[in-house]
Amino acid sequence: MTGSNRVKLKPGDTIGILGGGQLGRMLALAAARLGLRCQVFSPDPDSPAFDVVLNATCAEYADVEALELFANDVDVVTYEFENVPSAAAMVLAARRPVLPSRSALETTQDRLIEKDFVTSLGIRTANYADISSLATLREAVLRIGQPSVLKTRRFGYDGKGQVKIRPGDDLERIWAELGTKSAILEAFVPFEREISVVAARAADGQVECFDVTENEHRDHILKVSRAPAAIPDALADEARDIASRIATALDYVGVLAVEMFVVSGGPNPGVLVNEIAPRVHNSGHWTLDGASISQFEQHIRAIAGWPLGKPLRHGHVTMTNLIGDEIDGYEQWLTVPGATVHLYGKGAARPGRKMGHVTQVSPLPPRQGRN
Numbered sequence: 001m002t003g004s005n006r007v008k009l010k011p012g013d014t015i016g017i018l019g020g021g022q023l024g025r026m027l028a029l030a031a032a033r034l035g036l037r038c039q040v041f042s043p044d045p046d047s048p049a050f051d052v053v054l055n056a057t058c059a060e061y062a063d064v065e066a067l068e069l070f071a072n073d074v075d076v077v078t079y080e081f082e083n084v085p086s087a088a089a090m091v092l093a094a095r096r097p098v099l100p101s102r103s104a105l106e107t108t109q110d111r112l113i114e115k116d117f118v119t120s121l122g123i124r125t126a127n128y129a130d131i132s133s134l135a136t137l138r139e140a141v142l143r144i145g146q147p148s149v150l151k152t153r154r155f156g157y158d159g160k161g162q163v164k165i166r167p168g169d170d171l172e173r174i175w176a177e178l179g180t181k182s183a184i185l186e187a188f189v190p191f192e193r194e195i196s197v198v199a200a201r202a203a204d205g206q207v208e209c210f211d212v213t214e215n216e217h218r219d220h221i222l223k224v225s226r227a228p229a230a231i232p233d234a235l236a237d238e239a240r241d242i243a244s245r246i247a248t249a250l251d252y253v254g255v256l257a258v259e260m261f262v263v264s265g266g267p268n269p270g271v272l273v274n275e276i277a278p279r280v281h282n283s284g285h286w287t288l289d290g291a292s293i294s295q296f297e298q299h300i301r302a303i304a305g306w307p308l309g310k311p312l313r314h315g316h317v318t319m320t321n322l323i324g325d326e327i328d329g330y331e332q333w334l335t336v337p338g339a340t341v342h343l344y345g346k347g348a349a350r351p352g353r354k355m356g357h358v359t360q361v362s363p364l365p366p367r368q369g370r371n
């Protein structure tokens, strides 16, 4: 997608969404509020996003004919997950604008390409190395030190596809168990906290960042997000500046999230980028109830070619994920004063599966500015 090929949707137009999970569902709900229709493409017949749209395509991402028919039905294509096969994106891009662009997708689908890109902007990450064999792993462990984290370059999520390496570990066994020849080794960052910035960028270059969010993981899965993060203003400004620079350098159109580590001790305190998600992000769910405009609406506005909003936060916001059988407590949550409950309509509550979330907002005291 280039500047000469700009999208400008009108109410009543149709957005195609690749992926049918909760992110696609919440995107479609935000689009509906703006008078836009969505058609969802997903191989899973039980996709939660299918429930909220009139038209759905249930087919594999390799099904070229289904992709072509889908493209014919929509005015612009977007996606809710980063592992969209490049071939599918290519088929679609030949027919309709695909936003964010394929090049943004390709940069962020691969941890090595992503880290090379981030460091090329002069933005810090953990020290890292390209790992393609046991020999390169042994050499990199000596250079980067321990503890360190070995990650598959592609397809990792919620801590899957990564393993922490500690002194004395059997590298041969770890390498064999990772089951890929395409990995990176990262120095373990002794972070004080994890934060993220959800940013939206429009085709005309406008960038709007939400307030910095602080994220708490449990078993590598996001459990609680709090906005604003309890960090000094200078650090928050730095984090948002980093997200803006990344969005601009990618010539990005849509919402992205940048996960970061805050390091306070040591010789180089500051912010390090962990990873970029080229999509709406779990750590931005608080914006649905905690801000005047949600991340989902910002994404829809950006890909529709509409002006981005300037989101105002309504207070101190906490978002709690309901994971696996925690969903069974939804009735309890429904009785909590001030809580807003979101259920994704998923079937089996498998361990680790994100089933819903709850937002709680503590309103700002009257007549006070930003806090």
Ligand SMILES: Nc1ncnc2c1ncn2[C@@H]1O[C@H](COP(=O)(O)OP(=O)(O)O)[C@@H](O)[C@H]1O
Pocket: 126, 149, 156, 157, 158, 159, 160, 186, 187, 188, 189, 190, 191, 194, 217, 220, 259, 274, 275
């Ligand atoms: N280099 C690192 N140093 C310290 N902790 C890390 C490092 N890499 C990942 N982690 C921890 O593991 C979590 C998941 O890793 P991440 O790279 O974000 O993969 P994904 O979210 O795709 O599974 C991070 O949120 C962080 O808590």
Ligand SMILES: [Mg+2]
Pocket: 158, 259, 275
């Ligand atoms: Mg992550």
